[in-house]
Amino acid sequence: MKKRLLAASLVLSAFSSFGSGYQLNLQGLRQLAMGGTGTAWTWDAATIFYNPAGLCRLNGIQVYASTTLLMPSTAFSNQVNSGTETTAIRSERQNFLPFNIYVGGPIQQDSRFALGLGIYTPFGSGLKWDNNWLGKYLVQSVNMKSVFFQPTISYRISDRLSVGAGFVYAAGSFDYTAALPVHGVNGPGQDDGTVMLDGSASGVGFNAGIQFRANEDLQFGLSYRSQVNMDIGRGNANFTVPASLKDSFPDTQFDTQLPCPGVLSLGTGWRFNDLTLQFDLNYTMWNAFDSLRFNFVQHTGSLQDMHAPRHYRNTLTARIGACYKISRVVAIMGGAAFDPTPVVNGFVSPDLPDADRYILTAGIAIKPLPGFTILAALEGVSTERRAASYNYGGLSGVYQTQAINPGIGIYYNF
Amino acid sequence: MRKIYIVGALAVLFSACKPNVAITTKPSPGTANFANYLAIGSSYTAGFSDNALTVSGQYNSYPIRLFEQFSLVGSDGPFIQPYVYSDNGYANPKLVLSHKTYCNGDYRLAPIDVPNWNADSRDSPFVSTANNGQINNIGIPRIRAVDYMVAGFPLINRWASRFYNNAANPATRPLDELSFRVRTQHPTFVTMWLGIDDVLGFALAGGQGDGTGAALPVAGNIYNSHDISNFNAFFNAYDSALNTAVSTSADGALINIPDILSLPFFNVIPVKGLNLTRRSLVDSLNAKYPSATREKAFDTGYNYFIVRDHNGNVRQAVPGELILMTTPVDSILCASWGGWNPIPEEYVITTEEQQQIQTAISTFNGHIFNRAQLFNLAYVDMHNYLTSFPSGFSYNGIKYSTDFVSGGTISLDGIHPTQRGYALIANKIIMAINDHYKATIPQTDVNKYRGITFP
Numbered sequence: 068m069k070k071r072l073l074a075a076s077l078v079l080s081a082f083s084s085f086g087s088g089y090q091l092n093l094q095g096l097r098q099l100a101m102g103g104t105g106t107a108w109t110w111d112a113a114t115i116f117y118n119p120a121g122l123c124r125l126n127g128i129q130v131y132a133s134t135t136l137l138m139p140s141t142a143f144s145n146q147v148n149s150g151t152e153t154t155a156i157r158s159e160r161q162n163f164l165p166f167n168i169y170v171g172g173p174i175q176q177d178s179r180f181a182l183g184l185g186i187y188t189p190f191g192s193g194l195k196w197d198n199n200w201l202g203k204y205l206v207q208s209v210n211m212k213s214v215f216f217q218p219t220i221s222y223r224i225s226d227r228l229s230v231g232a233g234f235v236y237a238a239g240s241f242d243y244t245a246a247l248p249v250h251g252v253n254g255p256g257q258d259d260g261t262v263m264l265d266g267s268a269s270g271v272g273f274n275a276g277i278q279f280r281a282n283e284d285l286q287f288g289l290s291y292r293s294q295v296n297m298d299i300g301r302g303n304a305n306f307t308v309p310a311s312l313k314d315s316f317p318d319t320q321f322d323t324q325l326p327c328p329g330v331l332s333l334g335t336g337w338r339f340n341d342l343t344l345q346f347d348l349n350y351t352m353w354n355a356f357d358s359l360r361f362n363f364v365q366h367t368g369s370l371q372d373m374h375a376p377r378h379y380r381n382t383l384t385a386r387i388g389a390c391y392k393i394s395r396v397v398a399i400m401g402g403a404a405f406d407p408t409p410v411v412n413g414f415v416s417p418d419l420p421d422a423d424r425y426i427l428t429a430g431i432a433i434k435p436l437p438g439f440t441i442l443a444a445l446e447g448v449s450t451e452r453r454a455a456s457y458n459y460g461g462l463s464g465v466y467q468t469q470a471i472n473p474g475i476g477i478y479y480n481f
Numbered sequence: 482m483r484k485i486y487i488v489g490a491l492a493v494l495f496s497a498c499k500p501n502v503a504i505t506t507k508p509s510p511g512t513a514n515f516a517n518y519l520a521i522g523s524s525y526t527a528g529f530s531d532n533a534l535t536v537s538g539q540y541n542s543y544p545i546r547l548f549e550q551f552s553l554v555g556s557d558g559p560f561i562q563p564y565v566y567s568d569n570g571y572a573n574p575k576l577v578l579s580h581k582t583y584c585n586g587d588y589r590l591a592p593i594d595v596p597n598w599n600a601d602s603r604d605s606p607f608v609s610t611a612n613n614g615q616i617n618n619i620g621i622p623r624i625r626a627v628d629y630m631v632a633g634f635p636l637i638n639r640w641a642s643r644f645y646n647n648a649a650n651p652a653t654r655p656l657d658e659l660s661f662r663v664r665t666q667h668p669t670f671v672t673m674w675l676g677i678d679d680v681l682g683f684a685l686a687g688g689q690g691d692g693t694g695a696a697l698p699v700a701g702n703i704y705n706s707h708d709i710s711n712f713n714a715f716f717n718a719y720d721s722a723l724n725t726a727v728s729t730s731a732d733g734a735l736i737n738i739p740d741i742l743s744l745p746f747f748n749v750i751p752v753k754g755l756n757l758t759r760r761s762l763v764d765s766l767n768a769k770y771p772s773a774t775r776e777k778a779f780d781t782g783y784n785y786f787i788v789r790d791h792n793g794n795v796r797q798a799v800p801g802e803l804i805l806m807t808t809p810v811d812s813i814l815c816a817s818w819g820g821w822n823p824i825p826e827e828y829v830i831t832t833e834e835q836q837q838i839q840t841a842i843s844t845f846n847g848h849i850f851n852r853a854q855l856f857n858l859a860y861v862d863m864h865n866y867l868t869s870f871p872s873g874f875s876y877n878g879i880k881y882s883t884d885f886v887s888g889g890t891i892s893l894d895g896i897h898p899t900q901r902g903y904a905l906i907a908n909k910i911i912m913a914i915n916d917h918y919k920a921t922i923p924q925t926d927v928n929k930y931r932g933i934t935f936p
Contacts, residue, residue: 070810140500145877201877204928245878248880250932254931309936311935312935369887449500460531461880462878469500
């Protein structure tokens, strides 16, 4: 008897980690500026990401580097049963700098073989709410970073057909904080318990593609970037709780796995004199993210493994872009994309609330010296206003996320 | 420089549109008038928590939460409650969570009386400093609907005696206090939550008394507080209070009686809690209790307790019977209570007594529902709402339930809500008011308030 007296079992319902749309699609500035298209056409060494088959089409070895400044902002307001929205809250301003480095090209003049290496950041997310916001027991801040290393080989079978593939090694980090629903004498807001998780992650995968040139002005491409499971083994789990509960929440370690989903892309490009149009479709296999599990090394009556259902669905993203060559020195780009959300209603969690994204892009490429190119791009992203709920954690509300992402890059052809 | 212009235009476009999820529905009172709110009720209404009335409990009563939200739709302040001075409990110590050593040497967290408690003379009496001495919450711990007709009630209830108008007059009834408040304050909106204590006293006493709702007064019109109130006396007193409460044509909400037996007070100690580890003890119990007094033979492990029922029979408890949280745990652990010695009847609620409690609750709730319809008032089905609590539900990231301590909704006495529990109750009342009066009163942020405080 009395055994139930202190089974202070908690939800930690969130543990949602990084949410949906954690795919970044910023792996090449010219491609970004063209609505994120680039499966069919080889523009520069960023093709190592967009379609490895294009690497053998480069004119010599190219060194490429770019970065993009991300400044996302998410707003939330809680929806109560009467339909009255009361609390409008905005996530704290954070800046991120995902980057890309590519080196590669045909191993010598007129060779059919090309080799290359890409280092890029295709997945990541970060969101920080006020420590005392309405959903603090689900998430206060979450951060996921990844860097992919992709050695790549490409082969030109004929003038029309080329193939390429790369092995992917991924390294990353993950951290998460939330309030725990136990408090000490000073009450919630001042004396909440907290949970902090952090760990490093790694995984492997591949990226393969094929490109087909019907003629000089009409090209097609197909690429498949495999799923990469980011394994976090023996991450740190630290709990701050009132002294009488410390035995129930010992500092321990945790294991988890975060899937970076596979993406199948189909693209085409047409050139009419100085104007090139591209159209891409991405099929992203988000259903790999069915649930999120945190397995703790040490368990107590209060601290059990967490299992949060996610049930993401696969998505089909449509992208369109154009590049207009104004002179031998300057080209301008523009594009648009519609990126539907993988998160179904009832599973929209505040760690990265997702909704259908509308994307507009623009950019410019300037070639001041032979072989040397400067790229600049700007992406604007807005989600719809989404009234959604996270049933597992009992939080519902209206979300909207917007971001403007300026990027700059350079490349040089040897 | 056409291209620069295009990029610049896009930058302006995107920096201009910040995410916007602004409020779209303005709070509205609907057809109700919240200008002057009066709360009527018992322990729950007073803000009783952790087995005592404290100032922090009062500051977090559900009427306060309601007033805060009502003030968004036209409620005028101030909302005066009869605050006590002390936060340690009036007129008895509150419970706090602390480490405690049991007779068998176990050392663990348990509710104990707050140490070094002393009665504070500043707690009583309370005199409102507001205009005409207004008091907007006349909730009195332990008051029953039938008490509304009892003359001299403030002389036997120390919470009432603190602030009742004419408290020393032996003719003063709670109904007179209500009438005085209505006459002097002209409430435009009332909430009334009476009836819990008309069954709770019976349950807390382990089912003493008649239990059928036919009990006779013990003196005058005073009924035994350890019995279920006489049904007809309840109907009569409830109607008198309600007629008085809305005599200024007030709008309002009537709140019904929750299923008290689902509260942790009745469920913390499992009825199958007799842990037998030694074979010799098993054999001696089987020898002591003839098979007619038990469902099946004792065995090692957990067995149903031996109890004395209200008919005086010593027998093994049957599944579904309830053992009260106030049963001395040391007696179970070290004095063979529930095994060699039966648990006394005042700690046991038998199946029959549970049936009596449920019958009384549904009879009273039927009356309350009927009156809500007759008077065209909002009806708050707290009974139905609290049935979702035992299994738990998630609210803004916290999983709430009626589990003791860990559930977060019920305070250390096992009966009365925590501050969070009261906030959840306020939201439930708001929902019913919004429904009935076509209002859009926003809900309160439950998680801001205290659950169980851990040392």
